[in-house]
Amino acid sequence: MGNANISEQTVQANRPEQKDPKKFLKLITIVSTFGGLLFGYDTGVINGALPFMAHADQLNLTPFTEGLVASSLVLGAAFGSIFGGRLSDTKGRRKVILYLAVLFFFSAAGCVIAPNTSVMVGFRFLLGLAVGGSSVVIPSYLAEMAPSDKRGRLVTQNELMIVTGQFLAYIFNALIGNIFGDTGHVWRYMLVVATLPAIALWIGVLILPESPRWLATKGKMGEALKVLNRIRSERIAQQELQEIQVNLSKEQKQEKMSFKDLGIPWIRRIVLLGIVLGSISQLVGINSIMYYGTQILENAGFGTKTALIANVANGLIAVIAVIVGMSLLNKVNRRPMLLTGLVGVTIALISIGISAHFLAGSPILPYIVLSMTVIYLAFFQGAIAPLVWLILAEIFPMRLRGVGMGMAVLFLWLCNFLVGLFFPILLVGIGLSATFFLFAMFAIIGVIFVGKKLPETRGLSLEEIEGIFKSKSAS
Structure with a gap:
């Protein structure tokens, strides 16, 4: 009887927390997407830090080490x-986000105090582990916490936080670069800002609950229901737990595909489509602008401090474009929207290439390059970026998702790495004009490939999409 009273008191104590599940879910979304903010800041801050870092009295970077x-x-x-x-499948989503917050902090701090290029590269690699981990774990966590009718909006909010992080990085770069630009270690001031959201993420994660779906996979149904009761009404929580149990039962019975199944034509077609989409999304040069936007504007004719300020426009348009793109996802067909993005990007790239070739040394060139990079980002962040991730999530049947998505994302990251590594070398070796013509060539390949190979997936079930690939292979 005493135990029953204690239990009832515990329920009563928890009730105020359960009265407003929407508010608690909003808090969960804000805190967890701090990882996306860090992702964006850490990839964007290097844009403004590199010109100062490269000086002979600092890290003395060559184009290759840059x-x-x-x-x-x-x-x-x-x-x-x-x-x-x-790791999140074994340890839990919440615990891994906590680990990532610690890794974000210490690797960002390591970059700040790096005495030479080798140490900087080592800590940037560790920072990348945190960025890559968060790019997988946080969207998974949000998808499992969100109600089904709000899942798309909440998960894509992480993409918004990424570009917001890049935008904030460009603002801080411009402020710090213009205020402290004459001091020796201004790049260290830019990098140290990244430690603050890492601390906020770590503190915030302490109040987050574990994913109810992950708890259910470990047989902890009571704990899963407790979490669901905090983010849903009591009736919906019970119903959702039953749905999770049914889905887990189906997944356990479903046969998973492996690499040997790539010999089957329709499977090979889907995997190849995913790999090409992921690769093209990076080979069109998006991260030349996100990582080296300041140097591009310097190369076109702006001074370093002016380039830092002008680069803020790139960050602002990226945020606006993602918001517009998110609002269009459920209103416009995937294929024409992606083709529009690729055509827009192609025109912007060719315009930069032609301008850099024929207007070299002209005072108007940096302004043309800036306006074209803004147009480029409007098309890329408004159409290509959100759609590539959405299409990759849609084209793979459940039993193929692990292998297919893994290969597509791996190629996406590797092409991102190649662009980041070779862009400074291309800039010195063949110049701004030829480099952007090269990116334009990949964009044209993307237009042709999407036009010929990508089926429309909007409004179709995974089974219907699978049927399209099977029928095309048979014909």
């Missing part, structure tokens, strides 16, 4: 995305 400093984070992210998901 590319290595920028791209080592992406190489780490490729590994982090592979191991982050697996």
Whole structure:
């Protein structure tokens, strides 16, 4: 009887927390997407830090080591995305996000105090592990916490936080670069800002509950229901737990596909489509602008401090474009939207290439390049970026998702790494004009490939999409 009273008192104590599940879910979303904010800041801050870091009295970077400093984070992210998901399956989503917050802090702090290029590259690689891990774990966590009718909006909010992090990095770069630009270690001031959201993420994660779906996979149904009761009404919580149990039962019975199944034509078609989409999304040069935007504007004719300020426009348009793109996802067909994005990007890239070739040395060139990079980002962040991830999530049947998505994302990260590594070398070796013509060539390949090979997936079930690939292979 005493135990029953204690239990009832515990329920009563918890009730105020359960009265407003929407508010608690909003808090969960804000806290967990701090990982996305860190992702964005850490990939964007190098944009403004590199010009100062490269000086002879600092890290004395060559074009190759400059590319290595920028791209080592992406190489780490490729590994982090592979191991982050697996670790979260065994340890739990919440616990891994907590680990990532600690890794974000110490690796960001390590970059700040790095005495030479080797140490900087090492800590940037560790930072990449945190970035890659968060790119997998946080969307998974949000998808499992969100109600089904709000899942798309909450999960894509992480993408918004990434570009917001990059935008904030560009703002801080511009402020710090213009205020402290004459001091020796201004790049260290830019990098140290990244430790603050890492601390906020770590503190915030302490109040987050574990994913109810993960708890259910471990047989902890009571704990899963307790979490669901905090983020849903009592009736919906019970119903959702039953749905989770049914889905887990189906997944256990479903036969998973492996690499040997790539010999089957329709499976090979889907995997190849995913790999090409992931690769093209990076080979069109998006991260040349996100990592080296300041140097591009310097190369076009702006001074360093002016380039830092002008680069803020790139960050602002990226945020606006993602918001617009998110609002269009459920209103416009995937294929024409992606083709529009690729055509827009192609035109912007060719325009930069032509302008850099024929207007070299002209005072108007930096302004043309800036306006074209803004147009480029509007098309890329508004259409290509959100759609590539959405299409990759849609084209793979459940039993193929592990192998297919893993290969597509691996190629995406590797192409991101190659662009980051070789862009400074291309800039010195063949110049701004030829480099952007090269990116335009990949964009044209993307237009042709999507036009010929990508089926429309909007409004179709996974089974219907699978049927399209099977029928095309048979015909």
